[in-house]
Amino acid sequence: MLCEVCGKSSQKLLRTEIEGAELMVCQECSALGKIIREPKENFMQPIFKKTTNPPKIQEPPQVIENFGVEIKKAREKLGLTREELAKKIFEKESLLVRIENTNFEPEEKVIRKLEKVLGIKLIEQ
Ligand SMILES: [Zn+2]
Incomplete structure (x- = not known):
């Protein structure tokens, strides 16, 4: 040159x-x-950016319709009071009240416990 x-x-x-x-x-x-x-050579960047897969976000479980009502029905069928059911799943009675009355979705582990104790399916597959 x-x-x-x-x-x-x-x-x-x-x-x-x-x-x-x-x-x-x-x-x-x-x-x-x-x-x-000289401006820094931006065009030297690879065309294909290394795509880092974002961590898989676990989809919240899709609970059934009338979640709270179904729990209440199943509970009553078993002749359990809310207090008794709460004790069986080691949760507070107030949580069950919320679930039954407002369809409040608890953590999945709570849902799983309810499924087990009540013998019903609460999560749609
Ligand atoms: Zn010169």
Whole structure:
């Protein structure tokens, strides 16, 4: 590569603004003007970005319709009071009240315990 000012061959030319003109010049000649910083080469980035698989978000279990009502029905069929059922699944009675009255969805482990104790399916497959 040749310097555009002195014509000397140089390994490395610097893009330099000399008297308003942009020239590729050698190190020496670059002192005559202002070196223009080359923008970082963004296009060197790989086209295919490494796609990191996001951690699989576990879908919340899809509970059956009338979740609370079904629990209540199953509980009553077994002749259990809320208190008794709560004790069986080691949860608070107030949680069962919420579940039965407002279809509140508890944690999956609670749902699983209810399924087991009541012998019903609460999660849609
Ligand atoms: Zn030069």
